[in-house]
Amino acid sequence: MxxxxxxxxxxxxxxxxxxxxxxxxxxxxxxxxxxxxxxxxxxxxxxxxxxxxxxxxxxxxxxxxVAQAPGRRTARLLLATGPAVGACWGISLIAAKVWTWSVPVTVGVGYAVALLSVIAVLLAAATSRHSYRRTRLGTAGALALAVLDASMLAAVVLLAPAVAWPMAAAIPASLGRIGYAIHSLPHVRTS
Amino acid sequence: MKAEAQALKGHLEVLLLAALEDGPRHGYAVKEALRDGSGGRFDLPTGTIYPALHRLEEAGLITGSWSTVDGRRRRTYHLTAQGLRRLHADRSNWHGFAAAVTALLERKPWPATT
Structure with a gap:
């Protein structure tokens, strides 16, 4: 047939x-x-x-x-752990007196907007029930979040006058998230 | 049959591993192996086999490879060493569980409680 x-x-x-x-x-x-x-x-x-x-x-x-799509699972994990990582960074930045760093306000606002956009992308992937295409946003969101994590780490290295002790939790959390984003990149099935 | 398919849900993955124990099979052949091996009792909707096979592959318990048959692309799966270990472990657990349930369901006096 x-x-x-x-x-x-x-x-x-x-x-x-x-x-x-x-x-x-x-x-x-x-x-x-x-x-x-x-x-x-x-x-x-x-x-x-x-x-x-x-x-x-x-x-x-x-x-x-769709329910078992890797991008959806990635998005759900990042959204579940996001508040804890965010809290670590929030405490770290307050302890390090981030307002004293020489960062233009526009950069700070841009970072916040980018973070909110990434959260929205991850939410779209995590809540997809019928569209596999939408779950792929999870991988894109994970990579974007990794870029934001890397930016934050770079800012700490380049701009922070001193290391605040809460960063002992925040930095490994961000490094772990970057590693997870790389690990979650889709494997292409060719064989 | 539908009720049995529902009851089967929690055991589907180990049954799929068992269906691959004798050698590689593609999705439809796995479904047939389940149906024939159960004397026709476990006749699942064919389409539901494929998501379960993908879950097993992602977990590293089976691995698939593509071939071309009658001009169609076919994905055939076989057990990995990890999948074989899981099958042996699940089979052993199942034997213990089934023996306990059978012992309880046998018609005999229950132990008296004090």
Whole structure:
């Protein structure tokens, strides 16, 4: 069986929501299922309908892949740990009297805006239930957060007159988050 | 059958590992192995097998490779050493659990409490 319009329409619904390599794999399974029905003597239309019913709804399958998408998981972990890391930095910056550092106000405001934007991106990825594409924002958000962490570490090294003791928690937290962001970069499946 | 599929949820991953113990299989073949191996009782919606296989692969318990069959891309999975260890451990736990439940469900006098 090369193709059937019902099978093609079902796969098109999946392709609109899932990565191409996942759809390729699902297509193979669905066509195998359909071929089995044809081998049992069903006419093509009935075989295609039965195969689709046996396979499960496109919504359910796409939903399961979205729920376990790496980007969604990354975003959820970063959002869960974010308040603790933020609190560490807040205490650190107060202890280090950040208002005495020679940082232009616009840079500080720009940093805050960037941080809020990253949080919004991570929230979009973490709350995605139907769109795999949206979960990929989680990886982008993780990388952007790593850049912000690196900027904060650079600011401490270059601008802080002295190291405040709460930084003993904040610096490793940021370094860990940078490492996690690099680790969470998607692996390309070629084999 | 649907109720059994629901009850199966917590055990799906170890059953998938068991289905791969005898050698590599692709998703549809894994579903058939589950159905045939259970005498037709565990006939899951084929599509639900694939997300579970991806979870196992991400956990390093199985690994997949692509081939081309009849002009279609096919992903075939096999157990990793870590997956085999997990299967043996889960199988041992299951035997202990099943033996305890069976012992309790047998019709016999229950121990008296004091």
């Amino acid at each position: 090369a193709s059937h319009h019902l099978i093609d329409a079902y796969l098109a619904r999946l392709a609109a929501r899932l990565p191409a390599h996942v759809v390729d794999e699902l297509a193979d399974g669905l066509i195998e299922t359909c071929q089995r029905q044809l081998a049992h003597g069903l006419p093509p239309d009935t075989a295609a309908r039965t195969a689709i019913a046996e396979f499960g709804t496109a919504d359910r399958i796409a939903g399961e892949f």
